[in-house]
Every structure is written in structure tokens, then in C-alpha cells.
Amino acid sequence: MKVQNDPRWVYDSAQRGDIALEEIRELFNFRHLIWQLIRRDILTRYKRSFLGIAWTMLNPLGMMIVWTIAFSQIFKAAELPAYPAFTLNGLLAWSFFSQTTTASMVNLVWGGNLLNRIYMPRASFALAAMGTGLVNISLSLVPLLVIMLVSGLSLTWHVLFVPVPMLILMAFSLGVGLLMSTFAVYFPDVSEMYQIMLQAWMFLTPIMYPETVLPEQYRTVVTMLNPMYHMVKLFRIPLYYGRLPTAFELLTPLAIAIVVLTVGWIVFTRKSDEFSYRI
Amino acid sequence: MNSHTASNILFGQKAASSSDGPIISLTDVSVRYRVPQERIGTFKEYMIRWLQGQVKNREFWALNGISLEIQPGEIFGLIGQNGAGKSTLLKLISRVLRPTAGRLVVNGRVAPLLEVGAGFHAELTGRENIYLNGAMLGFSRQEMEAKFERIVEFSELGEFIDAPLRTYSSGMWARLGFAVATDSQPEILIVDEILSVGDEAFQRKCFDRIQSFEAQGATILMVSHSMSTIETMCQRAAWLDHGKVVALGPARSVVARYLGRVKDHEAERLAEESSQVNDQRWGDRRLEIKQVRVLNAEGKEQHIFHTGESIVLQIDYFAHEPVVSPIVGIAIHKQDGVHITGPNTGFAGLDLGRVEGPNSISYTIPAVPLLEGLFHFSVAVVDREDSTVYDYHDRLYPFRIDNRGYQIPELYGVMSMQGKWEVV
Numbered sequence: 001m002k003v004q005n006d007p008r009w010v011y012d013s014a015q016r017g018d019i020a021l022e023e024i025r026e027l028f029n030f031r032h033l034i035w036q037l038i039r040r041d042i043l044t045r046y047k048r049s050f051l052g053i054a055w056t057m058l059n060p061l062g063m064m065i066v067w068t069i070a071f072s073q074i075f076k077a078a079e080l081p082a083y084p085a086f087t088l089n090g091l092l093a094w095s096f097f098s099q100t101t102t103a104s105m106v107n108l109v110w111g112g113n114l115l116n117r118i119y120m121p122r123a124s125f126a127l128a129a130m131g132t133g134l135v136n137i138s139l140s141l142v143p144l145l146v147i148m149l150v151s152g153l154s155l156t157w158h159v160l161f162v163p164v165p166m167l168i169l170m171a172f173s174l175g176v177g178l179l180m181s182t183f184a185v186y187f188p189d190v191s192e193m194y195q196i197m198l199q200a201w202m203f204l205t206p207i208m209y210p211e212t213v214l215p216e217q218y219r220t221v222v223t224m225l226n227p228m229y230h231m232v233k234l235f236r237i238p239l240y241y242g243r244l245p246t247a248f249e250l251l252t253p254l255a256i257a258i259v260v261l262t263v264g265w266i267v268f269t270r271k272s273d274e275f276s277y278r279i
Numbered sequence: 280m281n282s283h284t285a286s287n288i289l290f291g292q293k294a295a296s297s298s299d300g301p302i303i304s305l306t307d308v309s310v311r312y313r314v315p316q317e318r319i320g321t322f323k324e325y326m327i328r329w330l331q332g333q334v335k336n337r338e339f340w341a342l343n344g345i346s347l348e349i350q351p352g353e354i355f356g357l358i359g360q361n362g363a364g365k366s367t368l369l370k371l372i373s374r375v376l377r378p379t380a381g382r383l384v385v386n387g388r389v390a391p392l393l394e395v396g397a398g399f400h401a402e403l404t405g406r407e408n409i410y411l412n413g414a415m416l417g418f419s420r421q422e423m424e425a426k427f428e429r430i431v432e433f434s435e436l437g438e439f440i441d442a443p444l445r446t447y448s449s450g451m452w453a454r455l456g457f458a459v460a461t462d463s464q465p466e467i468l469i470v471d472e473i474l475s476v477g478d479e480a481f482q483r484k485c486f487d488r489i490q491s492f493e494a495q496g497a498t499i500l501m502v503s504h505s506m507s508t509i510e511t512m513c514q515r516a517a518w519l520d521h522g523k524v525v526a527l528g529p530a531r532s533v534v535a536r537y538l539g540r541v542k543d544h545e546a547e548r549l550a551e552e553s554s555q556v557n558d559q560r561w562g563d564r565r566l567e568i569k570q571v572r573v574l575n576a577e578g579k580e581q582h583i584f585h586t587g588e589s590i591v592l593q594i595d596y597f598a599h600e601p602v603v604s605p606i607v608g609i610a611i612h613k614q615d616g617v618h619i620t621g622p623n624t625g626f627a628g629l630d631l632g633r634v635e636g637p638n639s640i641s642y643t644i645p646a647v648p649l650l651e652g653l654f655h656f657s658v659a660v661v662d663r664e665d666s667t668v669y670d671y672h673d674r675l676y677p678f679r680i681d682n683r684g685y686q687i688p689e690l691y692g693v694m695s696m697q698g699k700w701e702v703v
Contacts, residue, residue: 011374013308013383029417036414044402047443114398117391118415119374187322276375277312 019269026121033120037128041103042135056136057143060095064088064147067208080210082151086240088144090207093165093235096137097173097228098198103129104177105184105191108275112185115276122272123265126177130170137166144239154242161238161245165253169231172257175264182271205229227256301348301386302467302498303372308381309522310342310367341367343522344381351387351466354499356513356530358506358537363519365502369469372500387466387498390416401445405436405455408444412459426462434458461488468492470501483615486652494683507677508614510534511582511653559673566602566634566660566669570595573656573678582678585685586651586695590644590678594658596670601635604663609642612674613693614653625665648694649680650687 027034046053068084080086107125108115115122141162145155183190205228206214214222223229230253237245313336342364349355357365370376373389398415399408409430413423431440434454444452470489489512492499503509509516513530518537526533574591575581584590592609608623622642624631631640655674661667689695 010387011383011385013378013381030414032419033414033417035420036411040400040403040407040411043407044400047402111398114415116370116375117373118398119389119417120415183322187325189321189323193322273377274313276370277314 019273020266023121023123023265023269023272027123027127030121030124034124034128034131037107037124038131038135041128041132053139056139060088060091060140061143061147063091067091071208082148082153082240085144085148085151085153086210086236087208088147089236089240090205090232092137092140092144093169093232094202094205094207094228095140096133096166096169097176097231098202099136100129100133100170100173101177101180102191102194102198103132104174105181105194108181109184109191112275122275123178123268126174126181126268129177130174133173134166134170148239153240156242158238158242158244162235164250165231165234165238168253168257169235171261172227172231172253175257175260175262178264178268179260182268185271185275201226201228205232207232227253227260230256301384302351302353303347303349303386303500304384305345305347305371306382308342308345308371308378308383309340310364310371310376311338311379312341313338340522342371342378345519345522345524347517347524347527349498349500351498352496353515354493354501354513356509356516356533357500357502357519358504358509358516358534359519359525364522365519366471367522368519369471369500369502372467373469385467388417388463389467389469390460390463390465391469391471399444399452399456402443404443405431405434405440405447408455409440409459412456413463416460416463418463430455430458430462433462457488461492464495465497467498467500470499470503486614506534506538507655507675508653511677511679559675560671561673562660562668562670564670565600566596566598566605568594568596568658568660568670568672569637571656571658571672571676573676583681584647584678585682586649586680586687586689587646587685590647592642592644592656592658592676593639594641595637595639596660597637598634601633602662602669603633604630605634605669606661606663606665607631607640608659608661610657610659610674611649612655612657614655617693619649619654619693623659625663647680648697650689650691650693650695651680651682652693653677653679 046055051058064084064087067087071083071087104126107129108122111120111125114120145159148155180190180194184194204222205226206223211219211223211229230249234245234249234253237243237249345364345368357368359365367376369391371378371383372385373391374385398412400411403411406427409427410420410423413426414420418426431437434440434451434457436451436455439447439451444455447455468489489499501509501513510531515528516530516533517524518526518533526536570593572580572593573582574593575584576589576591578591594607594609596607598605606623606625608621608625610621611619613619624640631638654677656676656678657671657673658676659671660669661671662669687695
């Protein structure tokens, strides 16, 4: 047998640097796996459905229609131009967050029996969930742009800024996803609890209503302490609001995302050595 | 001892050609598990206990100061009771776990052989699953493209390769998984209880593949509860107990020590419970089989034969009380469970007469017609009516037929028919 002196396959437990950094290097080595996992998620999601990929676009549209009918009167639609575009815009950011963080947990537990036998960087599953989310949210931008035009909003060149809020949102979701998957490995009920939490969190985030409907005394608390408020807001700025963010509007979510991702990454990688006998 | 010498002759060349140092080396490696003392199932419960200060983790050392070197091309066995640390060691080597202390160096690609089809997705086609599974083993798409045709061919799926896996039979599913897992040509193959799963055809395929890996000089790490498998397939073995290496050396002597210890425990247990039944041995032992040896024509102990060689089975037994005309019988089973034959002194019309005290009898196979594979002898002593079992040793004595280096004009199936072809 030819000896493959492929450095990928030489493993020395003493040569190990920092676990958190090591994981980044390993993810690069296993980039094909992440790509294949994204492919798998996208292919399997649409394979057996009649409308296929169109569902990615129809799903938030349906939600938007329901919400528009239900809430536009309550939330004084007159004050808020193009309510459908407003709510769809926020909804896309929220769906990205809730879907990718849930998928990170589910995928890790799904892969648990493999993680016991074959070495794979454990963060692959969360990263693949983010990749799938990016594909979905990008596809969903198409109906959003259509709704914006139909509602009489104009598209400006600021749309080109949209990848920035998407990446910040992804970094934040990855951090939360990694934290939640670490919990989910130890406690099977975490994913149930997380779904309930997500519901409450969504209603506390100005997605279907403008923050101005909140009573003055609570508004600062709900908005400032809710990281998703900043994420959603930043995502709306180049689209619904058609402008560029102020430094505060950009740096706040960026800082939150960096902190959450760093904490999530460190917690996840520190604990990941235990996964193989806990899952 | 002889079987070990035999395997050294067979494998000696390979061992000598690869002197680049060990392919796997462990230096004083320890693994500590931290597990909750009580099972805490839910997060809520955990929080309550945590607030009460009642979360206690129990620590235990699954491996404790293991030092071990495995050479390229070696077939290395791991034995020991459940919980001795065998799986932990395999997990370390496959990088699933990291050592808590000590150093582990692995110089090659490790592939596990089992859990076939794990990681497949039912909605994806066979083709898509090949790439997905390949990526899990660490291969890029380009690398998998090079392997693709071979995998499809080996898995015998034909045009089904583009159908979703949910339309596959379990056999097709297994074939595909096996083809992907083993096409990767790993330098190190991990075989965990391979012979205990799957149907007969699948086991045979596994066995053949393992042999071809062996021939290509891959290093094989094997865990099995079957001592005969370890003894016949491995050159060296380590016996693990409570996370420590108790014995390390030629497979045969390690197995012997292990069995000796198990037997001691067994004897104690038997004395206590006065029960005379276990998995592989039963009978009232009025007449006891003391020793069974598998010998070659020269009367030397041997465990690897080639087709056509003669095998002598020497049975020493002891009659604790006088018995008239007992029957001594043997059986040969192939590893996959096929019963090859079952001759006994009764059928042969051999009357042993009145026996008492130590006695010996032998059964000679002049030219063994079996083809390659792993086989076991069973030996039993029963009364003249074949109604009382004195002592039954079920498949305790292994031997292997290995025809490498011999011109045997037959390849498939269990036995050579010694037939002749003639154009008529």
C-alpha cells in the first residue's frame, strides 16, 4: 500500500493548539463535508414537494399575508407605509435566525451516532445549517423585492449593502446555534424549550409591529436589550428603509454578533470532547 | 506457539518491509470521563438540582496510562471484558475522543468498518449519498469522483444508483455503505465486532475485504469477543482490563492468558453456583474433556492449514467414574454458522469399551477438503445412547484455511470437491 503522506491524516494529540482555533482549521479541512451537508439539506427539502424550491419563497409570503390581514388594522397601518413589505422584511431575518439555530441542534443530534465513530469537526453541522439558511434567505429576497415594488417602495442602490446585515445575522445565529446545541447534547428537552422560547422571543421583537406601538416606558427595555431587535433593524435598513445604517445601527449588532459567536464557539469547542460519550 | 510462528511466516515479509516506525503510538495515554452521578434527564431538573447544589459529577478513568505501539501492516487485536476500555481506545485512535493526558500519534487515515449506512439520507439518491458519505470520511468531491465507478461496481447497484435510497432494499443499502466505507483504502482499518452483524453474505464480503486490506498491507485494529477470531486473525493483541493493559504480545499467548483468567473466574463461579452450563460448554462432566489440540501431520500444534493438508484433532478426556461405551464426537462449523460435518465414534462403529481415568482419542482428517475460511471444531462426549451429555465444547477450537502461497485450483464456496473436468 502506498503511504499517503497527506498531512491531513497525521494526527498528534500533543500537537494540539487551542481547541477553539483548531476547530477552525479542521473545518477548513472538512469544507467538502459542509458543502455536502448544505447540498443535502437543500436537496432533501425540495425533492418530494411539488412546488420544490418555490416553497422557500412562498412560505414567508403566506405568513406575511396572514399577518397583514390580522394586524395591519391593529397596528395602525396608516402610520406604517407598505406594511406587508415591513413585516416580510423582518420575518425573513427572524426565520433565518429561528431555522438555523434549530437546525444546528437537530443536525448535531442527528449526526451523533456518526460522531461516535468517525472524526468530523463537530461544528460542521451548525456551519452547514448557516449555509442552508443563507441560501434560503437569498432566495426569499426575490419575493421581498417584488412585494416592496408592489407596495410602492422604491429600490435604491442601498440594496447592495444587504450582504452585511446577512453576515452579521449569520454570525449571531451561529453563536446562538452552537450554544443551544451544546445544551441539547446534555438535555434532550432543550430543543422543546427552545421552540417555546422562540415563540415568545418573536412576539417581543418588533417584526409584525413597529417599535413605536410599544408603550414608551417599555420600549427602551424591549428594544435595547433584545439582540434580535438590532439584527432585524439592520436587515431592514438597506431594504425597507432604503438607506445606509448609522454607525450605531451597524456597530451595535456587529459587536453583539462578535461577542455571542466568540462565547458560543468557545463553549461549544470546550465541551465538544465530551460529546462522543454524551450524545 | 506454533500457530503464532505460522502467522509470523505469513506476515513476516510485510512487517519487515515497513520499518518507518509505528503507525499508531500511544504514550502514557489516559482518558477521563465525567458523567453525572445520577441520570439527569431534563434541563429543568438540572437547574433545580444545580440551585440546590446537588449536581455531582462522577469521574472515572476509562483508560489509565496506556502505552502501546502498533506497526504498519500489523493486525492487532484488543480483548477484554465490556467496559474494559476497548471502545474508548478505538475512539481515541479514530479521533472521536481526545486523551485527557498522554500523547497519541496516528500516521495515517483511519476508517471505521461498521455501522454501515450510518449517515445516509433516504431521500437522496445513491449517487448523492456516495458524495455525502465520502465527505464525512474526509474526501473532496474530486477524490470521490475518482472512486465513483468502482464504488458503483462493487455495490452492484447498476442503474439504481440514481434512485433515492428509500427505494432500496436493506441489502442494497448495506452494499452501498460497505462499498463507500471500504473503497477509501485507509491505512488503518477499525473493525469492531465485525462478525457479529449482518447476514451471511454480508459477513463474507466483509471478511474478503478485510483479507484484501491485509494483503495490501493496511494496519487493522480489531475488537472482538470471539477469542478464536483474535487468535486466528491477529498477530499481536492487547488485553485491557479496567483501563489498563494487562497483557501485550503475540495474540495467541495474550488470548491464552485471558482465557486462563476467565476460566479461573468461571471455576469460582461454578463452584459457587454449582451450575454446569455456560454458552459454549455444558454437560455433567462425569466424563470431562481435559484438552483438545489441533495438530498437523507431524503432531505439532497448528491452527492455519491449507486445503489438502492433514489435520489431527487430539482429544484428552478423563472419566471421573467408570463409563461403558461412551461416544466421542466432533463437529466442524464455518465462522458464518454453516455446519460442515459431525462425525462420531458411534457412527464409525468404534466401541470405546469401559473407560476410566485419563484417556485419549484422535480424529484424523487425511486431506482437508475445506476452502479458505475460519472454522471451529466442537468436541463432545456423550453416553452410548446419545441421551446424556457428559461434556460438550461448542466451537471452542478454531482453525483457519489459508491458501495463499499454495496452488489450489478452487476458490469459491466451502469445499473442494476434488472433481475432474473432461471434454466429452
